[in-house]
Amino acid sequence: MKHLIHICFGIVFFAGHAQDKAKAIDVSVIASVVIPKHYLISKTSENITVDGKASELSWENADFTDYFIDIEGVIDPKYKTKTKMLWDDQYLYVYAELSExxxxxxxxxRDTIIYYNNDxxxxxxxxxxxxxxxxxxINALNTVWDLYLNKPYRIGGHANFEWNLNELKSxxxxxxSLNNPNDIDSLWTAExxxxxxxxxxxxxxxxxxxxEGEQWRINFSRVQWDHDIIDGEYYRKKEDGKFSHEHNWVWSNQKVINMHEPEKWGILQFTEKSTAQGVPYIKDEDLLIKQTAFALFRKTRYKNLKYLLDEQQGNKKELNVTMSKDNSVKAIFHKTLFGFEYKIKSPITDITYIINQEGTLKKL
Incomplete structure (x- = not known):
C-alpha cells in the first residue's frame, strides 16, 4: 500500500509538473511590433502666412520628415511625400509636399469623405x-474633412463629423495644372x-x-488612387466594374492597412526653442514593452491568440514573448469578466503594465 501511495503521488506530481510546463505559450510579436518614428517640432515667433508656400525663415529652418513609406512597409511608394511642422501658442502648422x-x-x-480623392x-x-x-x-482643391473619433473603430469607435476646427487655415x-490631363505636373503642396x-x-x-519636451502622437497618410481619363476628365480606376484598391503611404509605419491603430503613430516632441537642432529626443525606456503589450492585445482580440478568449473566467496563462531578435519577456494572460488583460513587467524599469481587451494600457 505504501509503495502504491508513492507511485500515485509520483504520477500526480509528474502530471501537475507537465501541466505547469504546458501553461507557458511561446509567441513572437516581432512582425507586428512597431517602434514609431519621432519628430522634434520647434516653436516659431514669426507670423506664418498660410499660403501653401512655406516661404518663411522658420519653415526653411524646419526639417522635413523622412519620405513616406507604404502603409504595410513592404513596397516603395510610386511618388514621394514628405512633411514638416512648426508650432506657436495658437497653432500647429503642417506643410506637406506631394509629388504627382x-x-x-x-x-x-466640406466634410465629404475626402479620401475618395487623392488626399x-x-x-x-x-x-x-x-x-x-x-x-x-485635404485634397488638391483645398476641401477639408475634419472629424473626431472617441476611440478606434476596432473597439466600436464612432466618427463625429460635426467636430469642426473652425479656426483651421489651409x-x-x-x-x-489642376484637372488637366493634357500635361504632366510636378507636385502639389498643402499647408x-x-x-x-x-x-x-x-x-x-x-x-x-x-x-518643453511634451510629447503627442501624430501620423500622416497619403491616399493615392490609380485613375482613368475619360472624355478629358479624371476618374478613379475601375476593374470589372469595381474601384481599384487605393495606395496608402504613411510617415510612421503602420504595418497594416489601417491608420486607426494609434499606438503605432509617430511621436511628436515639442520644444520652445526656435530650432530643434541640438534638442535631445526624450526616449521612453519602456517603449518596446508597451508596443509588445499592444501587439498581444491585437493578437488576442483579432488574430492567432483569439482562442484564449475561450478560457474560463479567472484562468491565467503564462506567455514567453519574443519582442525582437535580442529581447523577450514574460506576460501573464488573465481571462476576466469583461474580456481579458495582460500583465507585463519591464526588465528595464521594473514597472508592471496592464493592457485590457479595449487596448487600454496602464501602469500597475
Whole structure:
C-alpha cells in the first residue's frame, strides 16, 4: 500500500509538473511590433502666412520628415511625400509636399469623405492614449474633412463629423495644372494651421499649451488612387466594374492597412526653442514593452491568440514573448469578466503594465 501511495503521488506530481510546463505559450510579436518614428517640432515667433508656400525663415529652418513609406512597409511608394511642422501658442502648422504627375480633385463640399480623392491626412492624439483623437483630410482643391473619433473603430469607435476646427487655415499650391490631363505636373503642396485649443481639449491634464519636451502622437497618410481619363476628365480606376484598391503611404509605419491603430503613430516632441537642432529626443525606456503589450492585445482580440478568449473566467496563462531578435519577456494572460488583460513587467524599469481587451494600457 505504501509503495502504491508513492507511485500515485509520483504520477500526480509528474502530471501537475507537465501541466505547469504546458501553461507557458511561446509567441513572437516581432512582425507586428512597431517602434514609431519621432519628430522634434520647434516653436516659431514669426507670423506664418498660410499660403501653401512655406516661404518663411522658420519653415526653411524646419526639417522635413523622412519620405513616406507604404502603409504595410513592404513596397516603395510610386511618388514621394514628405512633411514638416512648426508650432506657436495658437497653432500647429503642417506643410506637406506631394509629388504627382497628374493632379486632380473633384470633391468640393466640406466634410465629404475626402479620401475618395487623392488626399493628404493628419492624425493627432494629444493624450497618447489612443482614446479621443482628431483626423484632418485635404485634397488638391483645398476641401477639408475634419472629424473626431472617441476611440478606434476596432473597439466600436464612432466618427463625429460635426467636430469642426473652425479656426483651421489651409492652402494648396499646384505646381503644374489642376484637372488637366493634357500635361504632366510636378507636385502639389498643402499647408495647414491647425488651432491648438481644440487639440489641447483632447489632452489629459494639464490642458494647457505644450511645454518643453511634451510629447503627442501624430501620423500622416497619403491616399493615392490609380485613375482613368475619360472624355478629358479624371476618374478613379475601375476593374470589372469595381474601384481599384487605393495606395496608402504613411510617415510612421503602420504595418497594416489601417491608420486607426494609434499606438503605432509617430511621436511628436515639442520644444520652445526656435530650432530643434541640438534638442535631445526624450526616449521612453519602456517603449518596446508597451508596443509588445499592444501587439498581444491585437493578437488576442483579432488574430492567432483569439482562442484564449475561450478560457474560463479567472484562468491565467503564462506567455514567453519574443519582442525582437535580442529581447523577450514574460506576460501573464488573465481571462476576466469583461474580456481579458495582460500583465507585463519591464526588465528595464521594473514597472508592471496592464493592457485590457479595449487596448487600454496602464501602469500597475
Amino acid at each position: 504627375p497628374h493632379i486632380w480633385g473633384t470633391l468640393k463640399q 493628404f491626412e493628419v492624425f493627432i492624439d494629444p493624450s497618447q492614449t489612443g482614446i479621443g483623437y482628431g483626423e484632418i483630410e 492652402a494648396i499650391q499646384i505646381h503644374g 495647414m494651421a491647425i488651432p491648438l485649443k481644440p487639440l489641447i481639449a483632447l489632452k489629459n491634464r494639464p490642458k494647457s499649451v505644450p511645454k
